[in-house]
Amino acid sequence: QVQLQESGPGLVKPSETLSLTCTVSGGSISSYYWSWIRQPPGKGLEWIGYIYYSGSTNYNPSLKSRVTISVDTSKNQFSLKLSSVTAADTAVYYCARVEYYYDSSGYRTYYFDYWGQGTLVTVSS
Amino acid sequence: SYVLTQPPSVSVAPGKTARITCGGNNIGSKSVHWYQQKPGQAPVLVIYYDSDRPSGIPERFSGSNSGNTATLTISRVEAGDEADYYCQVWDSSSDHQGVFGGGTKLTVL
Numbered sequence A: 001q002v003q004l005q006e007s008g009p010g011l012v013k014p015s016e017t018l019s020l021t022c023t024v025s026g027g028s029i030s031s032y033y034w035s036w037i038r039q040p041p042g043k044g045l046e047w048i049g050y051i052y053y054s055g056s057t058n059y060n061p062s063l064k065s066r067v068t069i070s071v072d073t074s075k076n077q078f079s080l081k082l083s084s085v086t087a088a089d090t091a092v093y094y095c096a097r098v099e100y101y102y103d104s105s106g107y108r109t110y111y112f113d114y115w116g117q118g119t120l121v122t123v124s125s
Numbered sequence B: 001s002y003v004l005t006q007p008p009s010v011s012v013a014p015g016k017t018a019r020i021t022c023g024g025n026n027i028g029s030k031s032v033h034w035y036q037q038k039p040g041q042a043p044v045l046v047i048y049y050d051s052d053r054p055s056g057i058p059e060r061f062s063g064s065n066s067g068n069t070a071t072l073t074i075s076r077v078e079a080g081d082e083a084d085y086y087c088q089v090w091d092s093s094s095d096h097q098g099v100f101g102g103g104t105k106l107t108v109l
Helices: none
Strands: A003-007 A018-025 A033-039 A046-052 A057-059 A067-072 A077-082 A091-102 A108-115 A119-123 B009-012 B018-023 B033-037 B044-047 B061-066 B069-074 B083-091 B097-100 B104-108
Touching: A003 A091, A003 A108, A018 A033, A018 A091, A018 A119, A033 A108, A046 A067, A046 A077, A046 A091, A046 B097, A057 A067, A077 A091, A108 B033, A108 B044, A108 B083, B009 B018, B018 B104, B044 B061, B069 B083
Parallel strands: B009 B104
Antiparallel strands: A003 A018, A018 A077, A033 A046, A033 A091, A046 A057, A067 A077, A091 A108, A091 A119, B018 B069, B033 B044, B033 B083, B061 B069, B083 B097, B083 B104
């Protein structure tokens, strides 16, 4: 059973960089895509981006200028950096494994089958 | 970017059937996935590829998708089904991004 665990500071100052790591256990990080998703308090889910174990990435256009996702296969970990944070970035941050398949139109469609427990990051001075 | 619309809340009596909708432009041409999130917990995948259930998800959970509406149906609703439910699609347009609906709070009366 794959398990994911987020780790990192729970408090970040405005204008600084938020950094989180997701550690994968119970399976290899190889051959899969991995994603970050966030949820502001009392609000819905927002996809941040994904990374393939080989290092290729794709980000939410609304966050693309501030987001970097990286992977360390030797440690079975992947990480998130979000720069120039503001109070609007306060949220529970989840890491998740991504599954995909080709739908009837021939397009890849992705979904999230395993999730970490989430970690609350508050942006405040 | 692609927009998914869910009703904020749905209420149902125990033992009855709950239907949670997810609206989007020609959503029937996309694959829809559904997640259940209980308070203080991470989301759990309950339906993928419109109507497939991951192992461990009860048969009471089913999904359909046609036209401009996808539907998550929960039969014989139990108190433990009370949760927020989110639909999700992959927008394969130029943005190529994951999109979630705003979520629906299911209340078991």
